[in-house]
Amino acid sequence: MEHLLDMTPEVQKELIRRAQDAYSKAYVPYSHYPVGAATLWASGNIFSGCNVENASYGLTVCAERNSIFQAAAHGERKLKAIAIAVPTETFPSPCGACRQVLREFARDCRVILVNGQGQTRITDLKTLLPDSFGPEYLTEE
Template sequence: MDELIERARKALRSSYAPYSAYRVGAALRTADGTVFTGCNIENANYSNSVHAEELAISKAVEDGHREFESIAVTSSKRDGVTPCGMCRQTLTEFCDEELQIVCDEDDAVAAYTLGELLPNTISSENLED
């Protein structure tokens, strides 16, 4: 996971966060080991901002990937930031509850599964009923 955290840290350097100054980077590892990164991109209209995790997922999906193994998330504050609810829901579209989520906390990492962070999620199975 150290490599994935390092890739997320590198991605946050590209962040555009002039309003909050809260820079975020993410690194998403696909089932075949390919890594896609993303950073947050703010907009004066906050609802149009792009989250780092969303950008990494979008890049991976655009490249044809639909299966993911793990994601690492970091912030410029190294405060253990986890994916927000919207990003968790997007991850659920492609990942099962065992997806590993690693969050950067200073010199340590916290590890979760997607199921721990988003139990009883809305999924395609819910929509089929």
């Protein structure tokens, strides 16, 4: 689990700050539930994203996927960590689709959940998505 332990406190704070900043940009006219996410990649780059809702609800994109897709569009392929932040008292939790998209870019990674009081709960992808299905099942590694 070396990749889960090699994040400095400063990098973790920056990841959280970017996730919190991202939720302020969310487009949530229907749920009124803004979410921000920031992903840290093996390159050291951080990408953030917010949820973007659509009147055709199925076309809504979660903050986690928005962040990951932006990073992938910039060539990132190895995810180290994600921070997910909301302005509410309760902690966020990535939906099943987002957990599977996280798994596409990491067998495991740190997952930092942040509520509106700035409290954090740290877990990992293997805890959130045990016995997962990943790209190695479809390709030879």
